Amino acid sequence: MELTMQQIKQDTFLKEKDKLLGFIRGRVSSLEEAEDILQDVFYQFIVGFETIESLDRATSWLYSVARNKIIDRYRREAARPRRASFGFMGQASGEGPLTLQEILPDLDNSPDSLLLKEAIWDEITDALDELPPAQRKIFIQNEIEERSFRELAEEEGVSINTLLSRKRYAIMNLRKRLQRFYKDVMDEEGNAH
Known part of the structure; x- marks a missing residue:
């Protein structure tokens, strides 16, 4: 039985969701932020599914997109002016x-x-x-x-x-x-x- 594209996307999502959320959660400050990024990643997955060369590469593609989303989040945060007070160390x-x-x-x-x-x-x-x-x-x-x-x-x-x-x-x-x-x-x- 041939799987439809929709079924393949859904199966991939269900298979990778928890692991990918754990990966993201380990790199951001809150579960809510991790879930937001996960949602963005899977939206990009659904929209860009046809650009993935093979189903074998879907997982690495998801992690690559997640890493880029995390980096983008850090960049946005870092763009805000701040200076931590840490003067006595060193x-x-x-x-x-x-x-x-x-x-x-x-x-x-x-x-x-x-x-x-x-x-x-x-x-x-x-x-x-x-x-x-x-x-x-x-x-x-x-x-x-x-x-x-x-x-x-x-x-x-x-x-x-x-x-x-x-x-x-x-x-x-x-x-x-x-x-x-x-x-x-x-x-x-x-x-x-």
Whole structure:
């Protein structure tokens, strides 16, 4: 019996829904946000089903779209001006505040700068994926979701100092990665190649 396109879409949705929701939930702040992204992903799946080369690739396509939706969500959140107060960490070693804003360049809104900003966010999201899970989680919760260390310490059942340490290592790793990136794309005057 030949399955109709509608049945194939429905079967794929039912098969992947829970796993995909778990994947998304592990990367965003709330279940509601994860469900919103999941809905967007499956809408794109239904609309773009014919563009998927084979049914075998449907799952990887879904995860790729989900990852892109998550990145888009982070970019929108990060576009809001903010600066987390984190001034006392790292000052003993002369490192200064350890915040996301500290490691981002101050760019205007010219077309070249907008392209550079997009490349930087791609680099940051790739670097976040490479962080140990505990460092990635605290970085996202504190910098992107703007949750307090006190709240997170109570929720996780660990000390604030443990969370501060994890975030410090996350920022240091991101800073190293971005310094290499900046060196590759910027000339000595600070202009993009």
